Amino acid sequence: MTPEKPIFVLLVEDEPSIREISAMILEDAGMTVHTVSNGDDAEKWLETGKADVLFTDVRMPGKISGQELATRHAHMHVLVTSGEAKEQHDWLQASMGYLAKPYDRKSLLAAVRGIAA
Numbered sequence: 001m002t003p004e005k006p007i008f009v010l011l012v013e014d015e016p017s018i019r020e021i022s023a024m025i026l027e028d029a030g031m032t033v034h035t036v037s038n039g040d041d042a043e044k045w046l047e048t049g050k051a052d053v054l055f056t057d058v059r060m061p062g063k064i065s066g067q068e069l070a071t072r073h074a075h076m077h078v079l080v081t082s083g084e085a086k087e088q089h090d091w092l093q094a095s096m097g098y099l100a101k102p103y104d105r106k107s108l109l110a111a112v113r114g115i116a117a
Helices: 016-028 039-046 066-072 105-116
Strands: 008-012 032-036 053-057 077-082 097-100
Touching: 008 016, 008 039, 016 032, 016 105, 032 039, 039 053, 039 066, 053 066, 053 105, 066 077, 077 105, 097 105
Parallel strands: 008 032, 008 053, 053 077, 077 097
Antiparallel strands: none
């Protein structure tokens, strides 16, 4: 048997504490994580980088919002997070996952694993 390839997550979150804790949880679970603090940096990274999951906050500073980033990369496994109710984001596509803030370790891992499957 060959070991399972780790899930590679591009984590896009402007709040440093949330970004760091989320990355630590994912890495402790055996995932590979690349973090950026806004949609502009994520878009630039995606020009050459490849991730299994795009995990993005909705509201961030910069020219490219999380909504625009998720929509542009809807061909990927996209997981969106926000402190707002899912119903407020009518732009979410059926293939995209949604994780409400605040979230805990168990719900974060379940959401990322679920969207990557």
